[in-house]
Amino acid sequence: MSAVVLGTSGRTAWTAVCHVADLVPERGAAALVGGEQVAVVRLVDGTVLAVQNLDPFSGAHVLSRGIVGSRGDAPTLASPMYKQVFDLRTGECLDPVGREPVAGGATLRTWPVRVEGGLVLVGTPLAAARADA
Amino acid sequence: MDEPTDALDGVTQPKHHGTSGETSAAYRRDGQQPDAAEQLPGSQGGPVDQHLVVVGGGMVAHRLVEALRDRDADGAWRVTVLAEEPRAPYDRVALTSYFSGRNAEDLSLGQPELWEDPRVRLVRDTTVTAIDRAARTVTARRNDTDHVTSYGYDALVLATGSSAAVPPVEGTDLPGVFVYRTVDDVAALRGWVEERAARWKRPVRGAVVGGGLLGLEAAGALQALGAQSTVIQFGPRLMPLQVDEGGGEALRRLINATGVAVRLNTSTTALRPGRDGAVRRMDFANGGRLDVDVVVLATGVRPRDELARAAGLPVGQRGGVVVDEACRTEDPAVWAVGEVACIDGSCIGLVAPGYAMAEVVVDRLLGGAAVFPGADTATKLKLAGVDVASFGDAFAATPGALELVHADPVAGIYTKIVLSDDASTLLGGVLVGDASAYASLRPMLGRRLEGDPGAYILPEGAGSAGRPQTALPDDAAVCSCNNVTAGTVRAAVTEHGCTDLGAVKACTRAGTSCGSCLPLVKKLVTTELEKSGVTVSTALCEHFDLSRAQLFDAVRVSGLRTFSEILARHGRQDLPAAARGCDICKPVVGSILGSLGAGHVLDGENATLQDTNDHVMANLQKDGSYSVVPRMPGGEVTPEGLIVVGEVARDFGLYTKITGGQRIDMFGARLEQLPAIWRRLVDAGFESGHAYGKSLRTVKSCVGSTWCRFGVQDSVALAVELELRYRGLRSPHKIKLGVSGCARECAEARAKDVGVIATDKGWNVYVGGNGGFTPRHAQLLAEDLDTETLVRTIDRFLMYYVRTADRLQRTAPWIEDVEGGLDGVRAVVMDDSLGIAADLDAAMAAHVENYTDEWRATLDDPEKLARFASFVNAPTTPDPSLAYVPERGQVRPATAAERAQHSAARADGPGGVSEPRAGAVLVAGTTLEVRR
Structure with missing residues (x-):
């Protein structure tokens, strides 16, 4: 499915990336949103969350291929490269595994996500969406 | 969820309003109170309510207040900290990390509650302008309101630190020229680089004057901002205070490899402006020039001793407030700590000695007699990809000192240790390119090194003996940032009941500053736990209390086949409702289900258990x-x-x-x-x-008796048989086998988990060998077996290992863990001492029978193929970040430097495409024609 800017709400542009059924629960998928790589994750309860696909600790775009799990109450994503664990809700790095990030900060960028009519919509601030369009 | 997100990189600074008026009023009252002038500050039994004023709000001031509040149980002292910066003390050592995206708040030190302590007042944004030693008052001015307040003191500590030294070069006041000292400096630099990059739509060209520790960190910081970075060093090598000539050369190569250019022996004569008035060009004494958009000056620091000078206190030849071994100035009521203190004739620009001074002053204020123990000038550069450490007598200045050097220019490694003239006592060292020995060597400074000293400087794993295991004496400093000894770490376990690394860190503060000692702390903790009989928890992770072997048995018996069921039945009972396993337990369950023959690795929920390797x-x-x-x-x-x-x-x-x-x-x-x-x-x-x-990899073989003049058995045929038998067997770690056709052992079978070596009468089988981090030779399990017995023996050995080994435990350490060691394993697989042989045989038979090729099965299943989409909304679009460089007739991934160079060239060129600057041609993805 091609990326379509569906509409705007407030100052956010929403891009449909796939049907929710395209996402295997607890298995991330990469999506291109306004030229950026986003890792989209569907949890078992149906919540869909989105963080950057760029792994700050390796510089490779691989986070969508990591293991989804939990630490305490926090849903997490573990980098498949060097196994850092990130909170999917905030992007916070919960365990840097003794490493320093090589590409940007240790905290992941997050994107707001809505599920409407079976479609997964990823939100970007409007200014950014215009610049990329 | 539909709120617009905040911009991520917008750093917000908490603003502190409203308390300054009250604060100064409160202390003006204090100032008017009669001082107990006849009481010597610091003597015990003085007035209960003495007032300590600390001038300066840096890391050392923070440590001083923290230590005082820790130790001053009777509340003898109230503290006022007068800080020039508009924020609480922060971790200046970690300033560079501010570039890699951390917020200013992430730099905060210790517990924020310290500043809410009623006996502590932090007055920010306030500059002390004068000290009246006779009246025992200091005058301070609010930077924002110019409001002037006087503070009385019983004791005064100068912790004013240093300012960045600006070299006497024309143009250092131009816009675009920065120093590198405070959060504000760093924020201004960041803002400038980002603004220039946005304006010119090309990478910003940066230069750093000064190739010392700070200069290299600044260069790394520029690079982290996306700027090009050149280090201009006056002298002949980088980090001249810490590394010797050989180390400097290795360091230059490493720095170059990170994409930072280095100009040595280069003296900057002027910084010239461009048409917009901002810095545009650097001129050098050798006639050279460099076009720049931003310059960072990192040529050194100067102690901020102006207050002390004005107050008539003696200062050192090269600046700094002269103090004695108690950190006290000539005036018994005035102390100096940190970078501003001139102790033994010099100022020390490192945080660890500053912390030590803070502890000394606190001890003295509370009536103790502590003295400054001398500076630990050990340093470790905190720069991604560049490993540098220096400690002790790095230049072998001690008479008769011996230097032991290992240099590998190809690998970019230079390691040196300095020993006493009898080669027994460690005096210092320089480690460039591989500083892994730093944590274990530094605490041994001034002590006897046991074993072969050369082993410390060889790469880890080289040589047969490996690094000597040193038992650290209790008084050896493990964490020099926080001055924690090995004994303190051990006591945290034995006396304070800490049972893991996290608890020990919280209890002792070891490893909480720079973290370089953590591997050593962890080792001490583990050793101590084991010694004191505390069972080191075998729980898999926060979701399972069971070890892998226990979980294997539990799943085998319960017959559960999905992760959700296994977590619900065998997981911890107190898990939150949202608990869903993690990157530790999920692959373990995936492996266990795989070993139990529970179907394809990509089937159903099992697909979510695998890390990407097994998943794709x-x-x-x-x-x-x-x-x-x-x-x-x-x-x-x-x-x-x-x-x-x-x-x-x-x-x-x-x-x-x-x-x-x-x-x-x-x-x-x-x-x-x-x-x-x-x-x-x-x-x-x-x-x-x-x-x-984590499964059978290969069965390596020599060519054997079919072709070889010396072979006594057909090693290839046996290797093929074994590989086809065990292919796809999921195990706790990878398994490798080898078969040699004669005793010459060309297949290197004894380096394998299972090694088979042909004899005249049959096969000898060896187990528990591996290469890797800790190489082991396999040990003889049984001799002269016929092929059928051999295969049955290996079947049982492997299946026993699969069932009982811990997660990521290879066969060698597993054999050590089996009761009775190798003899115990032999009893189980040869003599069936546990009565499980038939079970193991049946399990292996089931594995062999049920094997299918995972890839063929995947290709036949459209649903599984969907998982190989690069993007869910663009399934065949290649990852645009992949870039390759030709090398020796093939391709390899482009390095970070090559990528940066390429994007710079593209930005400069017309229409966004041009030749990269120097040699390397970038290929975007593997773009060769694909035949389908």
């Missing part, structure tokens, strides 16, 4: 592409097979290399290419090589 059945490489390894049993391959592999590699533009396991690895395959690659391989009769799995 390929090996993840550093740039996010994968490598592909078809199975070549026993290392045997037909010419037709080789041609197919060659054609596939050529058609998909893959880099090929022969592996240590006698097969061919093809690198650089993109996620979405894997099915097409495997279609070709499967059609040609290849199957998965399981190079990605």
Whole structure:
């Protein structure tokens, strides 16, 4: 499915990336949103969350291929490269595994996500969406 | 969820309003109170309510207040900290990390509650302008309101630190020229670089004057901001205070390799402005020039001793407030700590000695007699990709000192230790390129080194003995940032009941500043826990209390086949409702289900248990592409097979290399290419090589008796049989086998988990060998077996290992853990001492019978193929970040420097495409024509 800017709400542009059924629960998928790589994750309860696909600790775009799990109450994503664990809700790095990030900060960028009519919509601030369009 | 997100990189500073008026009023009252002038500050039994004023709000001031509040149980002292910066003390050492995206708040030190303590007042944004030693008052002015307040003191501590030294060069006041000292400096630099980059739409050209510790950190910081970075060093080497000539050369190569240019022996004569008035060019004494958009001055620091000078206190020859070994100035009521203190004739610009001084002053204020123990000038550069450490007498200045050097220019490693004239006592060292020995060497400073000293400077794993295991004396400093000894760490375990690294860190503060000592602290903690009989928890993770072996048995008995059921039944009972396993327990359950023959690795919920290697059945490489390894049993391959592999590699533009396991690895395959690659391989009769799995990898063999003049058995035939028998067997860690056709052992079978060596009468079987981090030779399990007995023995050995080993435990340490060691293993697999042999045999028979090729099964299943989409909304679009460089006729991933160079060249060129600047041609992805 091609990326379509569906509409705007407030100052956010929403891009449909796939049907929710395209996402295997607890298995991330990469999506291109306004030229950026986003890792989209569907949890078992149906919540869909989105963080950057760029792994700050390796510089490779691989986070969508990591293991989804939990630490305490926090849903997490573990980098498949060097196994850092990130909170999917905030992007916070919960365990840097003794490493320093090589590409940007240790905290992941997050994107707001809505599920409407079976479609997964990823939100970007409007200014950014215009610049990329 | 539909709120617009905040911009991520907008750093917000908390503003502190409203308390300043009250604060100064409160202390003006204090100032008017009569001082207990006849009481010497610091003597015990003085007035209960004495007032300490600290001038300066840096890291050392913070430590001083923290230590005082920790130790002043009777509340003898109230503290006022007068800080010039508008924020609480922060971690200046970690300033560079501010560039890699951390917020200013992340730099905060210790517990914020310290500043809410009623006996502590922090007055920010306030400059002390004068000290009246006779009246025992200081005058301070609010930076924002110019409001002037006087504070009375019983004791005064000067912790004013240093300011960045600006070299006497024309143009240092131009816009675009920065120093590198405070959060504000760093924020201004960041803002400038980002603004310039946005304006010119090209990478900003940066230069750093000064190639010391700070200069290199600044260069790394510029690079982290996306700027190009050149270090201009006056002297002949980088970090001249810490490393010697050999180390300097190795360091220069390492710095170059990170993409930072270095100009040595270069004296900057002027900074020239461009038309916009901002810095544009650097002129050098040798006639050279450099175009720049930003310059960072990192040529040194100057102690901020102006207050002390004005107050008539003695200062050192090169500045700094002169103090004695108690950190006290000539005036018994005035102390100086940190970078501003001139102790033994010099100022020390490192935080650890500053902390030590703070502790000394606190002890003295509370009536103690502590003295400054001397500076630990050990340093470790905190720069990604560059490992540098220096400690003790790094330049071998001690008479008769011996230097032991290991230099490997190819690997970029230079390591040196300095020993006393009898080669016994460690005096110092320089480690460049591989500072892994730093944590264990530094605490041994001034002590006898046991064993071969050379072992410390050789790369880890080199030589047969490996690094000597040192038992640290209790008084050896482990964490010099926080001055924690080995004894303190041990006591945290034995006396304070800490049971893991986190608790020990919280209890002792070891490893909480720079973290370089953590591996050592962890080792001490583990050793101590084991010694004191505390069972080191075998729980898998926060979701399972069971060890892998226990979980294996539990799952085997319960017969559960999905992760959700297994977590609900065998997981911890107190888990939150949202608990869903983690990257530790999920692959373990996946492996257990795999070993139990629970179906394809990508079936149903099991697909979510696997890390990416098992999930896409390929090996993840550093740039996010994968490598592909078809199975070549026993290392045997037909010419037709080789041609197919060659054609596939050529058609998909893959880099090929022969592996240590006698097969061919093809690198650089993109996620979405894997099915097409495997279609070709499967059609040609290849199957998965399981190079990605914790499973059987290969059975290596020599050519054996069919061709070899010396071979006594057909090693290839046996290797092929074994590899086909155990292929796909999921295990706690990878398993490698080897078969040699005679005692010459050309297959190196004794380096394998199971090694088989032919004899005149049959086969000898060895177990528990491995290469890797801790190489082991396999030990003899049984002799002169016929083939049938041999296979049965290996069946049982492997299945016993699969069932009872811990997660990621290879066969050698597993054998040590089995009760009775190798004899215990022999009793189980040869003599059936546990009565489980029939069970093990049946399990292996089931494995052999149920084996299917995972890749063939995947290609036949459209649903599984959907998982190889590169993007869910653009399934065949390659990852745009992949970039390759030709090398020796093949491709390899572009380095960070090559990528930066390429994007710079593109930005400069017309229409966004041009030749990269120097040599390397970048290929975007593997763009060769793909035949389908």
